[in-house]
Amino acid sequence: MEKMENSSEIVSFVLAAFGNVGELKYLYFVIILFWYISICVANTVLIVVIHVDRRLHEPMYILLCNLCVNEINASTSLYPLLLSQMFSDSHEVAVPWCFLQMCCLYTSASVELCSLAAMAYDRYISICHPLRYNVIMNTERVFLMILLVWVYSFLSFIFSFSFIFSLKFCGNVIHNTYCDHQLIIRLSCSVSIQSFISDISFATVSVFIPFSFILVSYMKILTVCLKTSKENKQKAVTTCTPQIISVSNLFVGCIFYFIDFRFVVSQVPDEVHIILPMYVLIFQPMLTPFMYGFNLPKISSSRTSIMQL
Template sequence: MMIGNSTFSYFVLGGYMQVGSLRYLYFVLTAVTYMSNVVSNTCVIVVICMTRSLHEPMYLFLCSLFINELYGGVAFFPFLLLHILSDIHTVPIPFCFLQIFCLYSYVNVEFLNLAAMAYDRYVAICCPLQYHTHMTTSKVLISIFVLWLYSFAKVLVTVFLNIQLTRCRNIMDEVYCKNYSVVNLACSDTTVNNIYGLFSTVITILVPLLPILFSYMKILLVCFSGSKETRQKAISTCAPQLASLLNFSFACFIHILQSRMVVSGFPEVLQIFLSLYHMIIQPILNPLMFGLQISTIRNACKNLFCHNKQHTDLM
């Protein structure tokens, strides 16, 4: 089978060589993490969908964010669990490119979704009288569709450029498929891939970062000049978004740093964990932060599940 003038039909993932006798421990920890991801994100999505009072722009963006966490998890965790237990760590080339597409589009959607949520809070706090005019349900749904479509299109170009390369090697020291690592296996000219990869990375960060900085600067100005009640409202709704943004930005920075630099002096297990940080911590952190911090979601959870429990007891 030949893809992009390559004589290989699979890639070998060398990052699993250190798993050894601890594979069952890693498997259990990974399985528990994945189940936590699925349960927590699904739970909040169900609460938002079933609570009519939460059918507002901010919660629609949140729903998109939690769906993205499930999307990234499906592309990552089952693959990881399978290889932890397996003695053969090969992955077919088409599946490797599919995983790259899913994981990198997940990262793009995450950043853009956080940017859209920051703008939503800016309009709600700084221009409250115009909020229902600017942030209608139809506009919010269109913006969610556009940010997902844009992310898919941008990453599709990355994958297409990678497919065209001729590869003379097929072994990479990773536990999942990374675009930069796959490009480094090529023995053909990778100038276009490197330029587009750098451009794509900068755009992935800058496009959402500008509206985020603008939104929160305006929100801070309102907080300092507003009443105590205004400050409390702004903090309660913006704190989870800022925490999520900072955590994901840090995780992606570590991921980029590890992909492009040789990091020595750290245990290999720690290096692997840091490379997986953005896929492991963020999907669990988001529903916990938003669910616990935003009172409307907390109350909706209590009302929904307490009502279901009471209904079951009556039966």
């Protein structure tokens, strides 16, 4: 039922995309469960390696731990609900739980970019101002940066999307596998200019500002690297490559999300419409531990040492 006479009757949303799963739900359940466990294990292993090896108790790796925590948080915001809905007959989600998932997902998205911005700043100070690095990036300042990243991201969500909590809904069918704010807004009885303003606000505060900060940091790093020795260039490339790949992957994910919702392509299968918006949530949480775990020499050597114990 997509339309209701009394909007007060809306106490839950129906995730309609699960209706197309059919008998493949058992296979999908196993694949999703395996992927979710793999994400949690991979990120946890990286956190443990950094925690155990005191040589890794540096700002860069502390910020990396925060990034891994966010990958687990983002995945936990999505996958448990996916798994629970696989064998549900109604595919209903209570409105408060739907709003909670939306809050966690969009806060995690903001934390992801803001954390990468903090890591880019750390690399900028390390490469461009090495003599002042220990003074500027001390432990207290790093933990303060992490706190600010989470508070900033949560407040950006509240500022952009808090109006959704007071909307009156004339429908309850979400054509997706998770609670997305754009689809929820479409179910409201009256869509105002406020929804457009909220999208612009969130995109500016949570995407454009941190991305601009990342871009400026790496442009300055590039400028310094062009004037330095070949050995220093190699070190800079080694430490910056994982972050550049992470940002690039997020950019690709944003493009997929934009294409799927802004231009409805009717020719592609339903599965593609479901997977495209979830691209970042599927690949980014696994990309982070593998990119940093295998590409950063200190982490690779520490992981090998711990495995040999």
